[in-house]
Amino acid sequence: MTAKLSVNVNAIAMLRNRRDLPWPSVRELGRIALAAGAYGLTVHPRPDERHVRFSDLPVLRALIDDEYPSAEFNIEGYPSEEFLALCEKNQPEQVTLVPDDPAQATSDHGWDVLANMAFLKTVVSRLKAAGMRVSLFADGDSSREQMEAAKATGADRVEFYTGPYGGCYDDPDKARQWAETLGRTAGYAREFGLGVNAGHDLTIENLPLLIKHIPDLAEVSIGHALTADALQYGMAETVRRYRRACGEAV
Template sequence: MTTMLSVNLNAIAMLRNRRDLPWPSVTGLGRIALSAGAHGLTVHPRPDQRHVRFSDLPEIRALIDEEFPDAEFNIEGYPSDEFLSLVVDARAEQVTLVPDDPSQPTSDHGWDFGAQADFLKPIVARLKSEGARVSLFADADPAQIEAAAGTGCDRIELYTGPYGATHSDPKAAAEWVEKLGATADAAHRLGLGVNAGHDLTVQNLPPLVARIPELAEVSIGHGLTADALEYGMAEAVRRFRRACGQDV
């Protein structure tokens, strides 16, 4: 399986929002990313719209429909009524549900599936009835995966933040790769697809992909945007595609 790359546009939107100006263009840089071979675009529309704005969603949808019909729109967020309305209106191919408090600066943990499965089941069913693939944010904990599968979701997204934090500690990095790999193994045994995201880089992606050869997709924003400042968006996408094991 080839691991696909979805480019998270939130960091670009946050930079744009520092001024009351239309640049950097969220859709413009999304277009460059898709032209460079990204499989899709990811956004996380938070309630306070401090990153991607609600008004960005139809523009990104139109970009994909009109210029990149084979690409996917992945929208992630906490499943409030407002969020669910947004993703249904945007016709997201994939919806990634995260257990964020609105005040969190970024996603920093997965669902407690044992405690929250009954909450998630009807939401997953509703989104699937709308034609979306549903992925649930998950910690590196194989014991949680049976309950995750019980929600009816299609995939889990491994929260890789702790792995990203080991950037200067090779021993700890190897330990986290194994924890994430064991969780992916548990998911695959139960028929779930596996995505991953958070603090992934060109350097730490290859070991993860090697340990999880059936990793379906990674969504990357902060590290890719940082690379884009140095290399440009198109080359940053190509660098991350190579790190995913793609021929570029």
């Protein structure tokens, strides 16, 4: 039971953007994360560039290509024409489609795939034709019908929005209930041949229970808690700690 760790560098970029200065360096901290064994890097370039900037994408693409060619680049966001063009230009191994409004502070819900089937089919087809794996952001309590619809779009994976699960950090009973719900939804995804990723408010403490209920969890994308821990432990040690929480022998 091991999930691969992708480090979301948006929080690092947000800290950098508080000043008109080049530090902390998204590239250098991304390099440290990959050197410590992270499977990949995740970015969510929003239209206003308040977190990662569009100019960061080719820098991170080059870092992976030149120094860590076995790692993966995951770009997530709402599939506007501008976003799709960014993906086609920077060629991530995976694109995670998120139903964000540009004004949202952070992602907070998954797709209603049934209601957006025609749109998502077109987008997924375009990205897959360019050689990218596609994952759809999905609610952790999605129905079997939603998972069937996700498969029908041509997507390869779903990424469960784990915000409600992460929000139970002070309520173990509720956390267990959410873990069971996520495990059941993962069963629906598995039934239709979809891989399962997860992301949002995942921590050292709550990863083991999640992986216990989704033993075939493919990937977790973690930014906020990991960046907070890196302030205390350093990026390299934090990545190793999260890899252990993901079930790796580090």
